[in-house]
Amino acid sequence: MKGFPVYEKLDNLIADRELEGFEFWLIGRWPKNLKWRSAKTFPPTRGEKLASLLRQCHLYITASLWEPCGMHHVEGAQCGLPLIYHADGGGIVEAGEKYGMAYRDNLKEVLLEAREQYPLLRQKVLHNMPSGDRMCFEYFRVIQQLMAEKNF
Secondary structure, X not given: OOOHHHHHHHHHHHHOOOOOOOOOEEEOOOOOOOOXXXXXXXXXXXXXXXXXXXXXXXXXXXXXXXXXXXXXXXXXXXXXXXXXXXXXXXXXXXHHHHHEEEEOOOHHHHHHHHXXXXXXXXXXXXHHOOOHHHHHHHHHHHHHHHHHHOOO
């Protein structure tokens, strides 16, 4: 469910020069049987070191399927990275619709389109970036609205 067949496909597309100008950075763990051809790999990391790696990238791609809503894509968005996500990504889709692009069997085409649309995608993520402050404000706004409707 983590999407490693998609990551392997991406690695092959880059190694076979079907995605000129793209690099694939993988941060974290992967199945031992995968032998990367072009990917630049990094061990699991967190905090400032993770943010530093992410901020060197242009897009955040996730191939997770039916995920309730992990935090990994939020970390990418908070570093200003537009999200490329699987259409069957579960809770990730809700975030992706705000600042990303979905793929299914058309990963190469979506990545090429994302390159063309990058300025717009970047503005979307910077404008809609997940934020604890924004979340609290939105909860407060909903509570105020409910209280006004009930005449508290």
